[in-house]
Amino acid sequence: xxxxxxxDGYCYNSDTVFxxxxxxxxxxxxxxxxxxxxxxxxxxxxxRDNNINLHQCEIQEDFIFLSQKNSEVNQIESTLxxxxxxxxxxxxxFDTIVSNPPFWDSNVIQTxxxxxxxxxxxxxxxxxxxxxKVKKLLTNRGRFIFCYDSKxxxxxxxxxxxxxxxxxxxxxxxxxxxxxxxxxxxxxRNNSKSFAKILPAFYxxxxxxxxxxxxxxxxxxxxxxxxxxxxxxxx
Numbered sequence: 001x002x003x004x005x006x007x008d009g010y011c012y013n014s015d016t017v018f019x020x021x022x023x024x025x026x027x028x029x030x031x032x033x034x035x036x037x038x039x040x041x042x043x044x045x046x047x048r049d050n051n052i053n054l055h056q057c058e059i060q061e062d063f064i065f066l067s068q069k070n071s072e073v074n075q076i077e078s079t080l081x082x083x084x085x086x087x088x089x090x091x092x093x094f095d096t097i098v099s100n101p102p103f104w105d106s107n108v109i110q111t112x113x114x115x116x117x118x119x120x121x122x123x124x125x126x127x128x129x130x131x132x133k134v135k136k137l138l139t140n141r142g143r144f145i146f147c148y149d150s151k152x153x154x155x156x157x158x159x160x161x162x163x164x165x166x167x168x169x170x171x172x173x174x175x176x177x178x179x180x181x182x183x184x185x186x187x188x189r190n191n192s193k194s195f196a197k198i199l200p201a202f203y204x205x206x207x208x209x210x211x212x213x214x215x216x217x218x219x220x221x222x223x224x225x226x227x228x229x230x231x232x233x234x235x
Contacts, residue, residue, distance in 0.1 A: 001048065001074050004066055005039050007227040012041045014214075015147060015173070015183055016100050018202065020045040021217045022171060022185045023098050023145045028052055030095030033137065035085050036125070040067035040078070042100060045221055047076050052096070057081040057088055062230045086129050093139045099146040101125050127152075127159050135163040138190040145188075147173075150181040166192040171199040177206050 005011045016038075023046050030052060034043030037056035047054040054071075056078050058064050064082055071078045081088045102125050134144050144165055148156050150172060160167060169187035174180065181201070203211045 001044065001221075001223050003039055003041050003044075003070050003223060003225050004073075005225050005227050006062055006066070007229055010038065011225070011227070012038055012100075014204065016042050017045075017221050017223065018173065018214075018217055019098075019100055019145075019147050019185060020221060022187075023096075024049055026096075026143060026145065026187060028096040028098075028143070028145075030139075031055060031092060032096040032098065033057060033090075033094040035097060035099035035130075035134075036101055037067045037080075038063050038100075040070040041223065042098060043078065044070060044074055044076050045223070046098065047078070048074070054078040055081065055094065057083075057085050059084050065230055085125065086133055090137055094137055094142060095139050096143045096145065097134050097138060098144075101130065101146060101148070127155065128162075131159050131163050131165065135165060135190070138165075140191055142190045143187060144190075145186070147183050147185050150184045153184055156184075156186065160186075160188050165190060166194065167196045168192060168194050169197050169199055172201045174201055174203045175205065177203045 003012070020042055023042070028046060028050050032043065032046065032052040033055045034040075035057050037043055037058045040056060043054050043056050046052065054076065056067050058067055058080065059082075064080065067078070067080055081090065138144060157167060165188040167186060167188045171185040172181035173183040173185060175182060202213060204214050205211060
């Protein structure tokens with residue numbers, strides 16, 4: 001799949017590709033919403049491999065353009081909602097909601113690049129409001145599949161429990177075998193009483209070489225990126 005990305009600003013990384021594989025493992029069906037779609041990579045990869053109706057929500061105009069353009073070039077239909085996820089009035093509920101949200105703690109020195117700032121820091125999508133809105137938009141047994149900063153796991157689990165979204169699966173992502181987990185993947189479900197499964201950890205690198213699992217996911221995703229200025233003519 002071909003993805004246009006901004007030459008200046010936030011670009012998707014391996015975390016999003018790995019998250020796609022995690023989402024895909026649950027075989028989503030029906031209506032799926034990608035919150036903070038960026039250039040569209042997460043939702044479009046999932047839509048390519050599953051029988052879903054793709055919906056995307058994005059606040060930044062440049063990424064709205066890129067989500068639409070990447071949907072066109074990959075010939076995958078998508079309904080795009082413009083604006084903040086917290087403010088958009090959605091006309092339906094969703095069987096699956098996925099997201100690689102802004103999760104960096106805002107109480108740190110932040111980048112002055114506006115696009116990167118919105119994509120990275122959780123002040124732009126506060127976790128309490130985020131989860132409350134997700135809860136309202138999920139169908140009866142709908143799934144919420146997302147990633148977050150591992151260091152904030154305690155708060156993530158607390159806020160999910162407050163809105164009665166039951167965590168069914170947790171997977172810790174490590175950049176290297178000898179490094180601490182930096183990101184956690186979570187699958188939570190509406191109106192579920194299942195016990196949580198702690199899935200085998202994922203390691204990006206093992207003994208200085210890219211892990212077999214990482215290689216498998218990259219091969220499965222088959223993505224190619226082109227960076228461009230948003231005001232350029234794309235054909």
